[in-house]
Amino acid sequence: MMFSRFQYPSFKAVNWKTKKSIPRFLVIILVLIFTVLNYEWMPAVLF
Numbered sequence: 001m002m003f004s005r006f007q008y009p010s011f012k013a014v015n016w017k018t019k020k021s022i023p024r025f026l027v028i029i030l031v032l033i034f035t036v037l038n039y040e041w042m043p044a045v046l047f
Helices: 021-037 042-046
Strands: none
Touching: 021 042
């Protein structure tokens, strides 16, 4: 057994089921890829 003085949350109560987060995740990944490929002018578009 491992004993620790640090308190950390139990991850048993975390809901790991994804419902609508996958399309949002894919959009974020696509935006990041597009930003990396067009790094010269993409910050002006994002900000």
